[in-house]
Amino acid sequence: MTMLSVAEARAKARTRLRSSMSTWATQSDPVVVEIALHPPTEKQVLEDQAVAMEWAGTWRKVAAPEASDSKPENLNSPNIDWAQRSWARVGRQQIPLRLRLRTPDAVANFVGGDEARWWRRLRDRTATIRSRFDDQHAAASARVKDVVANNEDAAACVDPLVSAIRAHAKRILGLAEAEFATLLDVVDWLRDNPVGTLRPRQLPIRGVDSKWFETHRSLVTALLEATGRPEAVDVLDAEPRIRLRILDPELIPSGLSDVTAPVTQLSELAIAPRLVFVFENLESVLAMPDWADAVAVHGSGYAVDNVARQAWVHGARVIYWGDLDSHGFAILSRLRKHLPHVNSTLMAEGTLIDHKDLWVQEPKPHTGVLPELTGTETRALARLRAEGDVRLEQERIPWATALAALKATAASAGESADASNKSSASQGEPTTSASEPAAPRRAQG
Known part of the structure; x- marks a missing residue:
């Protein structure tokens, strides 16, 4: 040996x-x-x-x-x-x-080395947290001792402060000294002051703004829950916003064509598009031509759930186009959980191969299983991974190629709707098509 x-x-x-x-x-x-x-x-x-x-x-x-x-x-x-x-x-x-x-x-x-420094920092910060919130910790520790003394299941009674520190040890360790001091001040203040529905900007704590609160909210929440005050973190973050381009002016006669608004407000917009494009690349949204009965939405990555919260989306055909990489497929899968009828475009293996000279390396690929993908999409994802986690960014595809694919996908997605329209027309109802870009109908003065 x-x-x-x-x-x-x-x-x-x-x-x-x-x-x-x-x-x-x-x-x-x-x-x-x-x-x-x-x-x-x-x-x-x-x-x-x-x-x-x-x-x-x-x-x-x-x-x-x-x-x-x-x-x-x-x-x-x-x-x-x-x-x-x-x-x-x-x-x-x-x-x-x-x-x-x-x-x-x-x-x-x-x-020795970094690990020794990390240990001492976590050890000292743990001691500081427990000392700062000693009243809650003492009560929890007393309960644990009672459990052990009575031969009860100690796992059923875990010190909540211990659980919070263990769950967030990496984040606690990564805070700069000033950030750590601010964290303790925020937890202290929120524990002792009912805030109702204050904005982060209204917290009277030096160094705390909406960006700080957004970054550290989960850690603040965990420590407040450990102190027995989970409701104390009722602080509002800014509501997410969506950018929307209305490609047919007749959908909204006021002439408004480019809108950025909070999710809940945008959902109340009185429009009824027959076709909704969801793009991850903002430049692609802005480059879209006039298109009858259509709108283009900026998906905003994993916040794409917010698109599904728009009431006017659910009655429309939806076409998604994202980066041809693992995260693009993960976002598509996420959207399809809420909108099962979503069609994708330019997210097939053929598109990837046709643009091999434009590939780049994906730095942190998504590795999870994505059951909502179609067979074509699943094969494209497998090819991406087989090629070494490559990616084809949406904006690198020539615009003429992209626009032709969008037209083809819109036409394909509209076949069933066109069949339905023909049936309606036989009963005397008007028909329209959202399969191709067109100069939209404009109201006459």
């Missing part, structure tokens, strides 16, 4: 520190990390005595056999179990058997 080097033991301890950091920071139970050093046998020593002696010497520098581990100050230092071997041909030797790190600080001290 290979002797474990100091570097290899340090790597093992580093992995353990990374995976256990949030647990260790929030528990009072003792922590001992033991790592077997796999010392050599007499036969192995004889095969290369110099290497064996050098190996033992490196561990002696970490913690010599003579070092006393009984003093409290030594608990945060590495400790090694040494054993004396009396070998016939090598003689009496002190051999390191096992590395013992008896506290999280001992693990951090042995590991």
Whole structure:
């Protein structure tokens, strides 16, 4: 068996520190990390005595056999179990058997580097949070002790502050010192002051604005819930907005053609388009020509759910066009959960292959399963991944190519509607078509 080097033991301890950091920071139970050093046998020593002696010497520098581990100050230092071997041909030797790190600080001290700094920061910030909200923490801790004393299931009674810190340890760790201080001030203030429906801009806390609150809201909410005041975070964020281009002026006689408005207000718009284009690229929305009975909507990425909240969308045919990459398909899948009748365009394998010279690498691809995709879309996604997570950005496709595809998809999506219109026409009802761009009908003065 290979002797474990100091570097290899340090790597093992580093992995353990990374995976256990949030647990260790929030528990009072003792922590001992033991790592077997796999010392050599007499036969192995004889095969290369110099290497064996050098190996033992490196561990002696970490913690010599003579070092006393009984003093409290030594608990945060590495400790090694040494054993004396009396070998016939090598003689009496002190051999390191096992590395013992008896506290999280001992693990951090042995590991060193960034991980040690991260541990100390999380340890100190956890202590600060628990001290700041000591009244709630004390009550929860007392309840946990009662549970244990009565042999109840301790898992049924988890300290909510501990749960919050563990769930958000990475975010707590990543805050700059000023941000962390502001976080505590915000939680303190919201806990003690009922806010009703204040805007983030109205909070009387230095350094807090709507952007800060949007970034840190989940962490603030978790800590407030841990203090027993989940309702205290009733602070309003700005309502998301949607940009809409009305491609047929007759849909809204006022002449308004380019609208950006809150989601709820836009849903009340008195329009009834027969065709809705949803694009992820704003330039594509702005480039759209006049189109009878049609509108173009900027999807805004994963906020595409907001498109489905528009009342006037549900009675229309919907065509989605996004970047030809994993996230584009994830957004399409998300939209189709709310609007099952959505058709996609330019999101097939053929489009990808035809524009191979325009591919770029997708930095952080989506890896989840997307069951709402059609067979054609699923094959295109598989090809993207097989080619090494490439992407074809929407705006890189020539506009003439894009417009031709939009016309074809609109015509295909409108076939069933046209059949319905013919049936209506036989009963004397007027018919129109939203399959192609056209100079829209304009009201006569």
